[in-house]
Amino acid sequence: MKRRVLHVYQDFFPKRGGIEDHILTLAQAPSDRHEHIVLVAADGPVTRRETVNGVMVIRAATYGRYYTPFCPSMPRWIKRLRPDIVHLHHPCPMAYVACLSARLSAPVVLGHHNDIVKPRALLKLYLPLQQAMMRRAGAVLVGTQDYLDTSPHLVPFRTKCRIVPYGIPLRQFTPNAGTESLAARIRRAHPGPIVLFVGRLCYYKGLDVAIDAMQNVNGTLLIVGHGPLVDDVSQSIETLGLEYKVVLVGPVDDATLVAYYRACDLTILPSIYRSEAFGLVMLQAHACARPVICSDLPGLSTVNVDHRTGLLVPPGDVSGLASAINRLLHAPALRRRMGRAGRRQVEQLYGADRMARRIEEVYDSLAG
Numbered sequence: 195m196k197r198r199v200l201h202v203y204q205d206f207f208p209k210r211g212g213i214e215d216h217i218l219t220l221a222q223a224p225s226d227r228h229e230h231i232v233l234v235a236a237d238g239p240v241t242r243r244e245t246v247n248g249v250m251v252i253r254a255a256t257y258g259r260y261y262t263p264f265c266p267s268m269p270r271w272i273k274r275l276r277p278d279i280v281h282l283h284h285p286c287p288m289a290y291v292a293c294l295s296a297r298l299s300a301p302v303v304l305g306h307h308n309d310i311v312k313p314r315a316l317l318k319l320y321l322p323l324q325q326a327m328m329r330r331a332g333a334v335l336v337g338t339q340d341y342l343d344t345s346p347h348l349v350p351f352r353t354k355c356r357i358v359p360y361g362i363p364l365r366q367f368t369p370n371a372g373t374e375s376l377a378a379r380i381r382r383a384h385p386g387p388i389v390l391f392v393g394r395l396c397y398y399k400g401l402d403v404a405i406d407a408m409q410n411v412n413g414t415l416l417i418v419g420h421g422p423l424v425d426d427v428s429q430s431i432e433t434l435g436l437e438y439k440v441v442l443v444g445p446v447d448d449a450t451l452v453a454y455y456r457a458c459d460l461t462i463l464p465s466i467y468r469s470e471a472f473g474l475v476m477l478q479a480h481a482c483a484r485p486v487i488c489s490d491l492p493g494l495s496t497v498n499v500d501h502r503t504g505l506l507v508p509p510g511d512v513s514g515l516a517s518a519i520n521r522l523l524h525a526p527a528l529r530r531r532m533g534r535a536g537r538r539q540v541e542q543l544y545g546a547d548r549m550a551r552r553i554e555e556v557y558d559s560l561a562g
Contacts (some may be wrong), residue, residue, distance in 0.1 A: 200277035223550035231405030235263035361549030480536030
């Protein structure tokens with residue numbers, strides 16, 4: 195009999211984001227020891243059961259959201275599903291409340307995906323709940339050692355923490371004739387060279403820094419993704435008069451995303467807060483053999499090795515980001531060398547199968 199692993203979070207595919215993609219990757223990983231079920235919040239007051247890419251998903255009835263969904267039936271679902279292991283994904287206050295309320299004896303694994311930075315007013319209310327869940331958890335998963343070492347929330351629970359780097363399905367980012375043809379069309383549609391940003395348009399991504407930096411870059415910035423700040427980003431582009439060199443692409447499907455990586459000369463991740471703790475998009479760019487310029491933040495600086503797979507710049511440094519972009523745009527041989535190094539690094543350290551095996555070892559150590 196396989197052990198039943200229940201993932202609890204607030205959102206899931208088709209909504210996209212680093213945590214949502216991570217849960218999907220982990221739940222889809224082949225296993226002869228574990229089966230995965232996902233419990234998340236629905237979009238409204240009706241509970242739905244469905245199968246997503248072979249994974250059973252329960253979307254619990256939700257009665258509004260204010261930084262976290264309000265799902266009063268979630269504790270009942272946790273009990274009803276009778277999991278052998280509960281895998282919570284932080285940050286999600288509702289998941290904590292549901293798990294603590296269910297009073298299960300099953301071991302709990304807590305995936306600490308990032309520290310909460312904003313809103314500061316709610317953080318004081320949330321910290322006692324987070325600490326209670328940390329005490330309840332049998333293991334806390336953290337992406338990198340430097341993030342653990344610098345997190346005030348993790349250090350008190352260091353003995354429970356397990357370093358498990360994230361991983362991506364490499365086959366998804368292997369180019370084919372279709373993606374190469376689309377990449378060529380993208381390059382023809384935009385004045386080169388092309389700088390690419392991929393991610394949610396939210397407060398910690400540093401998009402204002404990237405847009406400001408493009409004033410001093412001779413090229414085009416393509417912004418792939420969507421998020422709560424899309425109107426603000428659009429306004430910033432218009433205010434600076436950069437419509438001709440900064441393009442809001444919007445969300446794209448997986449195959450098209452690979453084509454954008456292949457079309458670009460380099461990828462940037464100019465995040466300004468430690469809410470960005472790892473940067474799966476950097477793995478994606480590296481898997482497509484593209485160098486990355488990112489902020490020198492804990493976690494990011496482990497994944498993107500300075501002067502080997504890309505460059506690091508101080509968070510919020512507009513001139514530093516522009517200088518780094520220009521440096522790589524004027525050095526095609528260096529870009530190719532960094533891109534190849536990034537691809538080798540993903541193959542060696544950040545494959546989805548490797549991540550799944552290490553997390554399964556954590557499950558096994560707790561379940562006995």
